[in-house]
């Protein structure tokens with residue numbers, strides 16, 4: 014476990030392995046632990062860079078949380094690590110929103126993209142307003158407010174109670190200030206739908222077939238709008254694909270990374 018000082022704040026990250034760089038961006042209100050099953054299978058041939066997003070997990074810096082700051086944090090972390098090679102960015106849900114912003118701000122640093130259980134559209138006005146109200150409640154009552162609301166929708170029916178309880182604990186440990194800041198950052202994020210046609214790097218769009226938060230039809234529409242993408246729908250998983258179906262997720266991710274290497 015390591016920490017970098019980025020824009021004056023302490024950001025937690027892990028680096029594993031050696032080789033072509035891959036950056037993993039977790040969803041809301043999760044942490045880098047989302048990617049723990051990816052480490053062993055991939056570390057032999059890749060350099061895996063896994064931050065906790067600003068204000069979440071064990072990273073500080075909620076006061077400056079915006080989608081653009083989240084994206085610049087990734088670029089700044091790559092600079093701290095001396096990583097000059099273009100990276101593959103893997104983003105799940107809110108991590109995908111950050112990945113879109115990273116594409117707009119740092120496209121020259123991207124070799125490929127993995128959009129897992131995410132969406133390109135911005136929040137409709139009513140949803141954005143709900144998020145702002147929820148942010149106020151989280152600050153007043155704690156992170157539990159948002160975790161209790163999200164839990165029933167996060168996992169597919171086959172997920173074990175122990176997996177769900179573990180993640181309830183991880184999410185509840187996220188500081189309310191960071192959770193509220195992320196809710197506002199998501200409410201304010203721009204529509205990334207027009208960005209899709211501009212993404213020239215190969216992209217893997219992957220989603221659990223039982224994901225109700227970012228359902229398969231949303232992934233299908235992104236796939237159709239992206240110039241160079243592959244769509245994979247994984248049976249038997251909800252929104253938390255990398256921990257619900259880790260073997261399947263890793264299989265498709267590794268195949269995508271191998272195809273990228275072969276075309277280099």
Ligand code: MLT
Nearest residue numbers: 040041105106107108226
């Ligand atoms: C996530 O998993 O990051 C969230 O479901 C994203 C969202 O609430 O839009």
